[in-house]
Amino acid sequence: MIPEPEILYEDNHCLALNKPAGMLSQGDETGEPSLVSWTEDYWRRKYDKPGNVFVGLVHRLDRPTSGVVLIARTSKAAGRLADQFRVGGVSKLYWAIVEGRPDRDRGEWLDHLEKDRRTNVTRTTADGEGKVARVAFEVLRVGAGMAKLALRPVTGRSHQLRVQLAARGMPIVGDRKYGSKRTVLALDGEPRIALHARELTFRHPTKGDEVRVEASAPGDWPENAPGWWGSPTGR
Template sequence: MQGLQVLFEDNHLIAVNKPAGVLVQGDETGDRPLGEFVKDYIKDRYNKPGAVFLGIIHRLDRPVSGVTIFARTSKALTRMNQLFKDREIQKVYWAISATRPEPLSGHLVHYIEKDRNKNFAHAYAKAKGDAKRSELDYSLMAALGSHNLIEVKPETGRPHQVRVQLARLGCPIRGDVKYGFPTPNPDGSIHLHCRSLSFEHPVKKEPVMIVANPDEQDEIWRLFKQQWG
């Protein structure tokens, strides 16, 4: 991975802009995960000998980009985990679909069940078995030809939630063949980006908002650069 982009850093937390295609945490592939690159950064920046503590707070899917936060202390890890559990963290995602949503904005409720053997989520219209209630708000931000930029604000944090709920809306995310887009992106990414996370700092109790821009090298994301602010 080239060039770690640090978005926020203090003694308790560090947030980076995860590139699409990079794992947050190691898996059976053996590919080097984002957390190891962050540890290297901390070692080099602070000249730390030995092992570096780094707690994983949340995970973005491998083909997704955007804000990813790690804890630098066990206290911060415990408190951030609780904030996520209590839904005290406001998440904003940007997605690009070839389909314009109808209606242009709305609130989606589905019941999501994850098949861990197939790494696939099913979204049902009604409660079913162990499926968990999943909610999000969405709105169309901009449209250029066949490219539609949709802002998504999940209220829950289910596996693959944004991907499967937009697919159920009829707006599969560009490149996401797992959930119905017809063709993959050449690099294996999908056009889903965690734009921002907002929360109360777990130790300082101050408001924090962390924002990440999409990849400027991606020609489709670049179409919407005026939206980045």
């Protein structure tokens, strides 16, 4: 069973949650529980509202990814937050554990991406067509043929980090869709990938203050498993 999201920040305008791996951000044709449906139920109970509840999902995380997701409580807040995401005004930090390691400790990668909506697979393009994808990276730890990276995406494309890493021969651990040979299980026993949205910084939609939200790594984060790095130091 997928655990409930953790509430990281809440006021009258927005809610930030730590989404567990395996939970959909938004409902689909399967009818399975999602972050949106969980939030609807939570707000109905908290505010005793039997009718419709507004849930403004202004960005998403892939199902096998954990971490910070920001939700608006009002249409005004949703519009203002969505604008921040659209113009790159939101700072995002991800942790990823990849197979292999980069050839340098820090830098930036720039690609052009194209998504096949029929197969829900994104790929890099060699001819410069498609949408620009840019991400800054830093190596945090290495060991056992893997590396832990801090990733700061400047753009927010579908499957962006997963594709940019796989294109460089460093698929995210557990991401079988993009070439990983390893399997990582979430708390519900289903596969997850070693990608966690660690931090989100945005401007409050009504007050204008900077808000920084941090999500702790969940219990199924691979680093929490004994001996994951193959040595006490991970080197």
